[in-house]
Amino acid sequence: xxxxxxxxxxxxxxxxxxxxxxxxxxxxxxxxxxxxxxxxxxxxxxxxxxxxxxxxxxxxxxxxxxxxxxxxxxxxxxxxxxxxxxxxxxxxxxxxxxxxxxxxxxxxxxxxxxxxxxxxxxxxxxxxxxxxxxxxxxxxxxxxxxxxxxxxxxxxxxxxxxxxxxxxxxxxxxxxxxxxxxxxxxxxxxxxxxxxxxxxxxxxxxxxxxxxxxxxxxxxxxxxxxxxxxxxxxxxxxxxxxxxxxxxxxxxxxxxxxxxxxxxxxxxxxxxxxxxxxxxxxxxxxxxxxxxxxxxxxxxxxxxxxxxxxxxxxxxxxxxxxxxxxxxxxxxxxxxxxxxxxxxxxxxxxxxxxxxxxxxxxxxxxx
Amino acid sequence: xxxxxxxxxxxxxxxxxxxxxxxxxxxxxxxxxxxxxxxxxxxxxxxxxxxxxxxxxxxxxxxxxxxxxxxxxxxxxxxxxxxxxxxxxxxxxxxxxxxxxxxxxxxxxxxxxxxxxxxxxxxxxxxxxxxxxxxxxxxxxxxxxxxxxxxxxxxxxxxxxxxxxxxxxxxxxxxxxxxxxxxxxxxxxxxxxxxxxxxxxxxxxxxxxxxxxxxxxxxxxxxxxxxxxxxxxxxxxxxxxxxxxxxxxxxxxxxxxxxxxxxxxxxxxxxxxxxxxxxxxxxxxxxxxxxxxxxxxxxxxxxxxxxxxxxxxxxxxxxxxxxxxxxxxxxxxxxxxxxxxxxxxxxxxxxxxxxxxxxxxxxxxxxxxxxxxxxxxxxxxxxxxxxxxxxxxxxxxxxxxxxxxxxxxxxxxxxxxxxxxxxxxx
Numbered sequence: 029x030x031x032x033x034x035x036x037x038x039x040x041x042x043x044x045x046x047x048x049x050x051x052x053x054x055x056x057x058x059x060x061x062x063x064x065x066x067x068x069x070x071x072x073x074x075x076x077x078x079x080x081x082x083x084x085x086x087x088x089x090x091x092x093x094x095x096x097x098x099x100x101x102x103x104x105x106x107x108x109x110x111x112x113x114x115x116x117x118x119x120x121x122x123x124x125x126x127x128x129x130x131x132x133x134x135x136x137x138x139x140x141x142x143x144x145x146x147x148x149x150x151x152x153x154x155x156x157x158x159x160x161x162x163x164x165x166x167x168x169x170x171x172x173x174x175x176x177x178x179x180x181x182x183x184x185x186x187x188x189x190x191x192x193x194x195x196x197x198x199x200x201x202x203x204x205x206x207x208x209x210x211x212x213x214x215x216x217x218x219x220x221x222x223x224x225x226x227x228x229x230x231x232x233x234x235x236x237x238x239x240x241x242x243x244x245x246x247x248x249x250x251x252x253x254x255x256x257x258x259x260x261x262x263x264x265x266x267x268x269x270x271x272x273x274x275x276x277x278x279x280x281x282x283x284x285x286x287x288x289x290x291x292x293x294x295x296x297x298x299x300x301x302x303x304x305x306x307x308x309x310x311x312x313x314x315x316x317x318x319x320x321x322x323x324x325x326x327x328x329x330x331x332x333x334x335x336x337x338x339x340x341x342x343x344x345x346x347x348x349x350x351x352x353x354x355x356x357x358x359x360x361x362x363x364x365x366x367x368x369x370x371x372x373x374x375x376x377x378x379x380x381x382x383x384x385x386x387x388x389x390x391x392x393x394x395x
Numbered sequence: 396x397x398x399x400x401x402x403x404x405x406x407x408x409x410x411x412x413x414x415x416x417x418x419x420x421x422x423x424x425x426x427x428x429x430x431x432x433x434x435x436x437x438x439x440x441x442x443x444x445x446x447x448x449x450x451x452x453x454x455x456x457x458x459x460x461x462x463x464x465x466x467x468x469x470x471x472x473x474x475x476x477x478x479x480x481x482x483x484x485x486x487x488x489x490x491x492x493x494x495x496x497x498x499x500x501x502x503x504x505x506x507x508x509x510x511x512x513x514x515x516x517x518x519x520x521x522x523x524x525x526x527x528x529x530x531x532x533x534x535x536x537x538x539x540x541x542x543x544x545x546x547x548x549x550x551x552x553x554x555x556x557x558x559x560x561x562x563x564x565x566x567x568x569x570x571x572x573x574x575x576x577x578x579x580x581x582x583x584x585x586x587x588x589x590x591x592x593x594x595x596x597x598x599x600x601x602x603x604x605x606x607x608x609x610x611x612x613x614x615x616x617x618x619x620x621x622x623x624x625x626x627x628x629x630x631x632x633x634x635x636x637x638x639x640x641x642x643x644x645x646x647x648x649x650x651x652x653x654x655x656x657x658x659x660x661x662x663x664x665x666x667x668x669x670x671x672x673x674x675x676x677x678x679x680x681x682x683x684x685x686x687x688x689x690x691x692x693x694x695x696x697x698x699x700x701x702x703x704x705x706x707x708x709x710x711x712x713x714x715x716x717x718x719x720x721x722x723x724x725x726x727x728x729x730x731x732x733x734x735x736x737x738x739x740x741x742x743x744x745x746x747x748x749x750x751x752x753x754x755x756x757x758x759x760x761x762x763x764x765x766x767x768x769x770x771x772x773x774x775x776x777x778x779x780x781x782x783x784x785x786x787x788x789x790x791x792x793x794x795x796x797x798x799x800x801x802x803x804x805x806x807x808x809x810x811x812x813x814x815x816x817x818x819x820x821x
Contacts (some may be wrong), residue, residue, distance in 0.1 A: 035464075037538030037539075037541075038538065039538045039800060041538075041539065041540065041587075041797060041799050042536070042587060042795060042796060042800075043537075043796060043797060044463075044464065044796065067560035077469070078456055078457055079694075080457050080465055083465070085467070092536045094538055128446060129438070132435075132439045132442050134444065136438075169497075169504075288817055292436050292441045292764065293764045293767070294438075294760060294761040294764025294768070297757050297760045297761055298440055298761060305753070
């Protein structure tokens with residue numbers, strides 16, 4: 029078969045021209061019904077573009093909009109035999125899309141491993157570059173949100189302990205305890221510490237050097253060194269600027285998973301699951317770092333560093349634990365073991381005397 | 396394109412139907428394309444969407460035959476990916492700015508939420524207009540491309556104003572908004588040197604839509620009015636302000652009809668929701684008919700014979716396939732639970748077991764959601780395209796024979812913005 033018929037659009041106007049197509053040795057020769065030469069397309073420059081199944085749509089180069097359509101399947105096969113770029117089996121197309129799928133899966137895997145390893149490293153590097161006034165502002169915003177969401181456990185009392193007349197001795201004891209710890213640290217910014225009237229055994233460090241110990245934690249502590257261990261842990265967060273680091277990690281994750289990935293129906297689930305698993309893994313690392321810092325600080329001030337481990341075990345015995353990979357702190361047993369391995373053995377000297385400790389235990393009793 | 400298959404089955408192209416629009420796509424290849432795409436979406440956490448969107452458009456455009464010739468979609472997935480990456484680069488600094496502004500404790504911090512909302516709404520409409528421009532400039536018919544001009548910011552501003560008007564009038568402004576925005580778009584739309592415009596009448600749409608509006612919104616308004624009338628407001632306010640315990644008893648004492656008023660209101664709300672669900676296909680058919688009958692390109696005019704029943708049939712098919720899918724999914728789910736019980740405690744560590752359990756649950760959820768989305772695409776979306784196209788009758792078709800080429804291909808940043816703002820089109 030050396031010639032057939034086709035429909036030709038020249039790319040300059042929408043005129044539909046019935047043409048005779050001749051299979052010359054080196055090119056396709058298109059002539060109008062009257063025999064006028066319309067175009068000569070070399071086989072080497074022929075390409076095929078998307079079309080319905082029964083139509084072969086040919087172009088010469090990808091830029092031009094000129095199109096030749098062949099609707100006779102036998103003649104289409106004859107053209108395919110001459111032009112290498114025209115692929116009637118669809119094998120090139122299939123190989124191409126396999127390659128695309130494989131490349132994209134590879135890219136996703138590499139971005140995923142970046143989220144696991146590179147993102148926390150990047151956050152650690154970027155954190156020292158953030159000016160302190162930004163961290164202070166962040167801290168104020170977080171503080172305002174925290175106070176609004178926590179309120180107080182007991183209606184009609186202020187959220188913060190140590191401000192009433194009967195609580196000033198406790199406040200003084202807390203200040204003395206923190207002063208002993210602070211003397212052995214180089215804090216990057218002024219520290220502000222407070223006690224919140226909340227029953228949960230917890231303590232938190234906000235960006236900008238604000239730390240809070242909850243009333244419930246002071247109640248659970250049996251010695252001043254146990255409480256000092258927790259405060260040293262929070263000081264570790266302040267020194268290492270973990271609050272800002274955490275925010276940077278969250279922002280990076282929500283960028284990666286919220287924008288790049290997951291924009292399809294049902295994709296929200298993978299975003300939430302992957303971000304929370306990753307975030308917990310970052311956080312466990314951060315907490316282990318703060319524990320190590322706390323033990324080193326307690327060793328320096330001559331306190332009993334192991335006391336932190338004792339307090340953690342006591343709290344853990346009372347409260348159950350959630351799934352390990354979603355927990356933001358390492359398993360308590362692991363933490364206690366790590367603390368023990370770093371702590372200097374020996375009894376140590378208590379960081380507060382009996383009277384001071386008794387008033388500190390009563391820092392929230394003024395209301 | 397698979398010529399060998401075509402040769403083997405010796406299908407010869409059906410005789411072209413002049414003056415008509417036909418859709419030649421078969422269901423089976425479209426299902427194959429969508430299911431394969433859904434699988435790759437899961438594997439690539441959604442990145443494959445650029446390739447899937449391109450495949451879908453090629454299928455829909457390529458199988459649409461107007462007066463004997465086909466539309467051709469010339470866009471590529473790579474263009475969409477690049478447009479999306481540029482859009483992210485534009486949106487990232489904006490997001491950081493709003494994050495910092497929200498930290499401010501003063502007026503800026505309080506206003507930043509509102510400003511961000513308005514800006515993102517504007518940007519969304521901007522993106523929708525630009526995405527249309529991209530799609531048009533990648534649409535070729537008889538070797539001549541479509542294109543769109545006009546300021547996307549102006550469109551975004553009008554669109555936002557109209558959507559506010561629709562909200563304030565509880566939907567009654569919808570026909571005028573549609574007409575005005577469609578005119579804005581069509582007057583800036585060209586096929587080569589053939590200018591488009593739009594001639595739909597807002598009043599006609601309003602009159603046809605009014606019964607639907609009365610059936611859906613009317614009872615809701617009635618319920619609210621009746622409830623408001625039945626409640627003795629001063630007494631209720633007094634009862635609420637009194638303080639102390641026994642609030643429910645006090646409210647009941649001050650307002651004997653309170654419970655009945657609330658129940659009446661809830662009944663009206665349920666009715667409205669049900670009516671909206673049942674009547675939505677009719678609304679869609681009505682708007683589609685009105686829209687295609689208003690399209691003009693030079694001397695080319697369109698009328699639509701779309702029947703409402705055809706759209707209902709598509710939704711029924713969606714429901715049927717949806718139920719079958721739900722049954723199959725629960726059977727597999729139960730089997731998986733059984734397998735999980737057998738494997739319990741056989742993993743190397745508790746962490747591994749948790750990770751696998753969460754992974755299976757997440758993938759299961761994604762399969763479920765994507766399954767429904769695929770069924771919706773293959774039934775309702777495809778039917779809207781197919782029926783909408785096939786119902787169109789074109790007159791003045793001779794004008795399409797002598798159009799001069801014009802317009803340039805434009806960038807896909809608008810599509811990328813729409814995607815990043817979760818406003819994806821087709």
